[in-house]
Amino acid sequence: MITSVPIGDWTWEVTPGTGEIRTVRAAETALAVWSVLAGHELATPVGKVSVSVRSLNDTRDVRVRADGLELEPEPLAPGTPLSRAVTEADSLEGDFVVGIRIECPGYWLEPGAKHRAEKLFVIQVDIWKSSLLVVTLETYADAWLTTDTRDREQPGVYAENAPRLTAALGGISSLLGMAPTAGDPNRHATPTETGFEDPRIEGPAYDDSWGTFEVPARSRLLRSRIPASEDEYQEITDHPVRYFTVQRAGQTMGYVWASVGDEAAGYEPRTAAGVGAFEVGAEWLLRLRAARGQGLSALEALTWVAQRPPHPETGLVLEDIPQVAPSLDALEELSGRY
Incomplete structure (x- = not known):
């Protein structure tokens, strides 16, 4: 990881x-x-x-x-x-x-x-x-x-x-x-x-130290780049998630996702991409916030943000239709490993 x-x-x-x-x-x-x-x-x-x-x-x-x-x-x-x-x-x-x-x-x-x-x-x-x-x-x-x-x-x-x-x-x-x-x-x-x-x-000092500490640390680092707001989707879910791969200049920067069972949505930075993953992710979180402001459900928001005009600095989605991960943890695993 x-x-x-x-x-x-x-x-x-x-x-x-x-x-x-x-x-x-x-x-x-x-x-x-x-x-x-x-x-x-x-x-x-x-x-x-x-x-x-x-x-x-x-x-x-x-x-x-x-x-x-x-x-x-x-x-x-x-x-x-x-x-x-x-x-x-x-x-x-x-x-x-x-x-x-x-x-x-x-x-x-x-x-x-x-x-x-x-x-x-x-x-x-x-x-x-x-x-x-x-x-x-x-x-x-x-x-x-x-x-x-x-x-x-x-x-x-x-x-x-x-x-x-x-x-x-x-x-x-x-x-x-x-x-x-x-x-x-x-x-x-x-x-x-x-x-x-x-x-x-x-034995390890903590069980699953990456999931326990790194995932929240990444979220704090990501959200520190945008103004605070209460107009947000939920950050966590126990349901499977749909997601799009976000690329910039041919490099995978992260994954924008939405839950299939509740009103959770967000962005998982691909840590291996370095600081750029967080720069890009902040913009996708702002897009999700705009969708939330329009009253869209989490899944509607995922489609809406993916259809926004691409921007060289923000990146674009790789797939035509969203992929499915069995859990948010599985998507976090993908974003933190490769």
């Missing part, structure tokens, strides 16, 4: 012997970590990189912010957006917290298949007081676990992916000259220096 919050994380704290750490050093380090991941197809083009510089005494005081820059073949070549942002950051004088963040698309494997997630890993490199370099790696997939976050054993998936993660962590540790500090146990898993603990031994 793919999540919107990390499954686990690892941190390396690097203290150079002499001299202050410049922003360009943080960027070079982030790119070197990206290269290690890329060697195992855990990072592939095109990633997104962001640069931020905040006052050490007031993190609301942002001096430089450049978000969503494309990770070009030579990201720090003169004249590239990343190079310009790094140069601007290094021109500042004072005490700042400097951050370089790379969202890494990558591939997770299962026997006989390869699947891409638009945010498989995130690399975060921070400079504190120009003297401490903190490298953090986060993962957003459960492919490295012996059981997935819905408590199902996955020996084939684990065998394909866990060694790749272990090798990547080892490569980053060699690059930085130290072993990582594994992140704290969380609702999904327990990180270790080389990957994750086996949840089959102690």
Whole structure:
């Protein structure tokens, strides 16, 4: 399953012997970590990189912010957006917290298949007081676990992916000259220096942690993009659902759905599509809200929103007639797995 919050994380704290750490050093380090991941197809083009510089005494005081820059073949070549942002950051004088963040698309494997997630890993490199370099790696997939976050054993998936993660962590540790500090146990898993603990031994912290925590977290993230309203269809149902697949530029972004037995309707973001799934989903929720305002039933609303003129940014429905899922849980499963 793919999540919107990390499954686990690892941190390396690097203290150079002499001299202050410049922003360009943080960027070079982030790119070197990206290269290690890329060697195992855990990072592939095109990633997104962001640069931020905040006052050490007031993190609301942002001096430089450049978000969503494309990770070009030579990201720090003169004249590239990343190079310009790094140069601007290094021109500042004072005490700042400097951050370089790379969202890494990558591939997770299962026997006989390869699947891409638009945010498989995130690399975060921070400079504190120009003297401490903190490298953090986060993962957003459960492919490295012996059981997935819905408590199902996955020996084939684990065998394909866990060694790749272990090798990547080892490569980053060699690059930085130290072993990582594994992140704290969380609702999904327990990180270790080389990957994750086996949840089959102690048992998972929560039953079906993906369904228990990730589904509500995705809903909150999605709805945070639109104004609050009481004019909504119900968000959950115990009945089967009909749905349309929503695509943008040939990529599946999510599924707009309606219950066949009550007045529930909504949109399930395809988490593997990354932030775009939530951007698109917000617009489909607004369409459903408009249908609700016209007094349409949930199933009528599904047909109505699917027949609206397509928009390049909002996407379009793939099917001529809606598909049927036996439950909303089954559709959530589809949206979170592939």
